Amino acid sequence: MGNPFVSVINLGCRVNRVESDRIASDLASAGFTLVEPDEAELIVINTCAVTGEAEAKTRKAVRHALGRARGPMVIATGCAANLHPDMLEALSDRVIVEPSKVDVAARACTALGYEQVPDPSAEEAAAQPDPHDLAELLGRSRWGIKVQDGCNNRCTYCIVWKARGPERSVPVEAVLEQVRRAEAAGIPEVVLTGVNLGAYDGAGSHDAHVEIDELVETILAQTAIGRIRLSSLEPMDVSDRLIATMAAHRDRVAPFLHLPLQSGCTDTLRRMGRPYTAEEFSELTNCIRTALPDVALSCDVIVGFPGETEEEFSRSLELCHSVGFARMHVFRYSARPGTPAASMPDQVPPEVKEDRSRRMRALAQELARVDARRRIGTTELAVTEQDRPATLGSFHRIQILDAPQADSPALVRVGIMGMDETGVLWGRCSVAAGPNAEEAHG
Structure with a gap:
């Protein structure tokens, strides 16, 4: 059989985001192909339970995943899976609850009958x-x-x-x-x-x-x-x-x-x-x-x-x-x-x-x-990102008008020159910011 198609959906906090990246890495290492949800035969959802609203979003995400084009299996992990496994399993016989995030890839292999089972570390x-x-x-x-x-x-x-x-x-x-x-x-x-x-x-x-x-x-x-x-x-x-x-x-x-x-x-x-x-x-x-x-x-x-x-x-x-x-x-x-x-x-x-x-x-x-x-007229380091504004150290987004053409992200110093009507800052690498910075640009 070919490599199984899998998608990872993250809900919740920054820690969940990091854990979801790790789950994706485990799956890729086990031979799965990461795809968009509509192409997936298995969807992993890293759930959240920090509020009642977050739990409601978890249930909605699982139902939505079950209705995707290929009728996928769904593995639920994360906080809601630890607190309310029965609630999630009751949504469908295609839902599998796996409380341990390090075991998700192995559980995915078992669920799809895929032979290449990874050996995740307990540490x-x-x-x-x-x-x-x-x-x-x-x-x-x-x-x-x-x-x-x-x-x-x-x-x-x-x-x-x-x-x-x-x-x-x-x-x-x-x-x-x-x-x-x-x-x-x-x-x-x-x-x-x-x-x-x-x-x-x-x-x-x-x-x-x-x-x-x-x-x-x-x-x-x-x-x-x-x-x-x-x-x-x-x-x-x-x-x-x-x-x-x-x-x-x-x-x-x-x-x-x-x-x-x-x-x-x-x-x-x-x-x-x-x-x-x-x-x-x-x-x-x-x-x-x-x-x-x-x-x-x-x-x-x-x-x-x-x-x-x-x-x-x-x-x-x-x-x-x-x-x-x-x-x-x-x-x-x-x-x-x-x-x-x-x-x-x-x-x-x-x-x-x-x-x-x-x-x-x-x-x-x-x-x-x-x-x-208040940052207009100053300089700040920014991380460049492909096809979207860069991120300043202060976490504001900035459109760099002369961003260097590079295949990979980089740290660059930016002169902050103005802010557009949506609140996104803009500036240039090639000039230092100063008193002539503007409030907006066209």
Whole structure:
């Protein structure tokens, strides 16, 4: 028989994206041909269960996959598969639930009667995808490296800790090996990811407890990778040492931090089980901006959490405005059965959550344009990408008018000269930005 046709669909977070790349690599190594979903005889869905809405999207994605042209088998893996396997299996006898992502390729071979069964390693560190092969296949200019999994926090709204298990970290040497492989493949930027990245506690050759700031320093010292990006850090895990490292290596560590705020009101944060106050968060961002004036800050924020009053919501709006986030991911609170928040009194009506979501998203759009606009007249490193705008260190998109013609992505310094009507920046490699930069171009 010929090579089976398979498609991998990713739902959810950045960690899922990295894991889906790894699943695609495993499948390719086992002899599968990666294709678009309508051509596939088997579809793998890496599911999400972070909210009730995410679970609904998971069910919809599985049903949609079952209805594809070739009537494919569907393998569901990921968080929803771990939490609710029976729910997914009940959708069809063509659905297979595989909780272990490292075993997906072997399960796929069995499902299709395909003889070339891979031998995946049980060690996550050793089972990362090969950047050289997969970067071109998936069109990646930034390569995600999963260095941590699991969470020991118990936020009252969250169920991810049940799906992901306790915190665990990839050894330092295994992380370095992945960075070196990405470097050798010509990938200009690696993104360190984890379910709770700031809780990284990996074993090094001379230290049994290497934390995230030390890991970044080690990568900088022992590799020549063009740029490191940190995917998401809980506010309490951003140390002075990490900020100082970012400031000392501005070209090699992206000037960007994603800090899950969740609420800008201390009373709401307390009900959420978050271990900081709104004042402490604000103080942290002030410290970051003092050391890194060009930093772009991003956040997650939940609106309509149980007991959230209009006054509490207004405090969230005010804090977000004062911080000046470059990107905001706004979520309406969605009750998760089995979490403390689901049974809290004073659940917020859906129409109120919808209104607050609309207002917070409007603020997010306004702040994104403000942060982009303040970069006009400056220079910044960008990762070039084929057939689409480049990505600045600050994570803004930029159209480079004289982008170098190259077959592979690269880091280039760009003079930021203006912003178009959609909020996308534009600039040139050949000229430095300055006071004559424009607000828009035709």
